[in-house]
Amino acid sequence: MVATAKAEDGAALFKKCAACHVVKKDAASGAAPNLWGILNRPLAAQADFAAKYSDALKAKGGEWTYENLAAFIHQPKGYIAGTKMAFAGVKDPAEVANIIAYLRSLADSPAPLPN
C-alpha cells in the first residue's frame, strides 16, 4: 500500500499529528517525540524524549517497520496498550499509507519501499 501511497496527501493528513509531533531534522521534541527518520528507528529512541516515553512503548522493543507503524497509527492503544499517545487513530488504511509515505520521505536516507 505504501508503494502506491501519496506523500503529498500524507503531508495534509499529518496536520492531525502535527498538533503534537514535529518531524524535522534536529528539532526539539515538544509534547511528543520528533518523528524525523522514524522508519527503521528503534521504538522509543528519540533522545530528548527519553524521559517521557511510556513504559509500555519502551517495553515493546524492536524497530518501526511499515507493518507495525501502520498498526500503531491505525489504533495506537490497540497496538500498544498503555501508550501515552492520546490519539484515537486513523481509520482509513489508505490514509494511514499516505501518512507513512510522507514520514518515509522525512529521513536522511528514506527506507526502501516494501515489496
Ligand code: HEC
Ligand atoms: C495528542 C498528541 C498526539 C497526537 C495528535 C499524535 N501523537 Fe504520536 N505520540 C504522542 C506521544 C505523547 C507519544 C509517545 C507515546 C508513549 O510514550 O507511549 C507518541 C508517539 C508516537 C510514535 C512513536 C515514536 C517513537 O519514538 O517510538 C509514532 C510513530 C507516532 N507517535 C506517530 C503519530 C502519527 C503518525 C500521528 C498522526 C496520525 C500521531 N502520532 C498523533 C502524541 C501524539
